[in-house]
Amino acid sequence: MLAREEYIEQSYLFRTLGERMLDGVATQEALKSLGHEILATTKLPLAIDYLVSDLKLTGTIAPAMRQLNHYFTAFQTFVITEAEDEEGRFDLRTALVILEREARYLAEGGTPEGLFLYRFECLSRNRLDYMRGLLATADDDIFNADWTDWIIMVSRQVGLVDLADLIYIRSEELLRRQKGRASFHTYDATQNEEYLATQKNTVLFGEKEGRIAWANRGKDPLYLFAALQRQLGYPVVPKPKRQQPQAESPALMTRRIDRLELRVKLLEEEAKDGIDLSQFDPKNQSSKQHPEE
Numbered sequence: 001m002l003a004r005e006e007y008i009e010q011s012y013l014f015r016t017l018g019e020r021m022l023d024g025v026a027t028q029e030a031l032k033s034l035g036h037e038i039l040a041t042t043k044l045p046l047a048i049d050y051l052v053s054d055l056k057l058t059g060t061i062a063p064a065m066r067q068l069n070h071y072f073t074a075f076q077t078f079v080i081t082e083a084e085d086e087e088g089r090f091d092l093r094t095a096l097v098i099l100e101r102e103a104r105y106l107a108e109g110g111t112p113e114g115l116f117l118y119r120f121e122c123l124s125r126n127r128l129d130y131m132r133g134l135l136a137t138a139d140d141d142i143f144n145a146d147w148t149d150w151i152i153m154v155s156r157q158v159g160l161v162d163l164a165d166l167i168y169i170r171s172e173e174l175l176r177r178q179k180g181r182a183s184f185h186t187y188d189a190t191q192n193e194e195y196l197a198t199q200k201n202t203v204l205f206g207e208k209e210g211r212i213a214w215a216n217r218g219k220d221p222l223y224l225f226a227a228l229q230r231q232l233g234y235p236v237v238p239k240p241k242r243q244q245p246q247a248e249s250p251a252l253m254t255r256r257i258d259r260l261e262l263r264v265k266l267l268e269e270e271a272k273d274g275i276d277l278s279q280f281d282p283k284n285q286s287s288k289q290h291p292e293e
Contacts, residue, residue: 173210
C-alpha cells in the first residue's frame with residue numbers, strides 16, 4: 001500500500017491524461033508535461049520518467065508499468081494491457097477512468113470489500129478476462145491471505161456459482177443465521193459454537209453485505225452490484241459507451257449533393273425546352289473530352 005499522497009497524485013495523473021488525450025495531445029507529450037505538474041515529494045514523477053522513456057521504445061505503457069510492480073499494482077497493469085491490445089475493444093480512456101476512480105477511492109480510505117467489488121464489476125461490465133483480472137486483483141497488498149485464497153477460488157468458480165452465493169457464505173449474515181439455528185438445538189450447540197469459532201477467521205464481508213447477497217441470489221448480477229455500490233460507497237464503474245451509427249463521410253455527402261444538383265438541373269431543362277438526351281451519349285462525351293481525336 002502506498003501513502004495517501006501517492007494515490008491522490010495517481011488520480012490526478014490518470015484523469016488529466018485522459019482529458020488531454022481527448023484534446024488531441026499525444027500520450028508521450030502529455031506524460032512529459034504531467035511529470036512536471038505532479039507533486040515532487042512523491043515517487044510518481046520518477047515513475048512517469050520511466051514510462052516516457054519506455055514509451056519511446058515500445059510505443060506502449062503496460063510493459064513499463066509491469067517493471068515498476070513495486071509502485072503500480074498488478075491490476076493497474078492488467079487494465080492498461082487490455083486497453084493497449086490492438087485486437088481488443090477496451091478503450092484506453094475508459095481504462096484511465098477506472099484507474100482514476102480507484103486511486104481516488106484508495107486515497108479516501110478504501111476497504112478490501114469495496115475494492116474487490118469495484119474491480120469485479122469493472123471486469124464484468126467491460127467484458128474483460130475474469131481469470132487474469134481476478135488473479136491480478138488478488139496480488140494486492142490490501143488483501144490478506146484469506147482474501148487472496150478466496151479471490152483465487154472465485155476466479156475458478158465464476159460462471160459456475162452465483163457471485164451472490166460466494167459472498168453470502170463468507171459473510172457475517174451466514175454466521176448470524178447459523179448461530180440462531182444453534183440456539184434451537186441445544187444438543188448440538190457445542191459443535192455449532194466450535195464451527196462458528198473456526199468460521200470467524202474467514203469472514204470477509206459484513207452482515208449488511210451478506211443480506212444484500214442473500215436478497216439478490218438468482219437475480220441479475222447488475223442488481224447486486226448496484227445495491228452494494230450504494231451501501232458500500234465504492235466508485236461507480238464507468239460503463240462502456242454504446243456504439244453510435246457512424247456519420248456519413250464528407251466524400252459521400254459531396255456525391256449526394258452532386259446528384260441532387262444534377263436532378264434539379266434536369267427538372268429545370270424539362271420544364272423549359274425538354275431534356276437534351278445528346279448530352280448523355282458516350283460519343284458526344286468522348287468528343288468533348290478529346291477534341292483532337
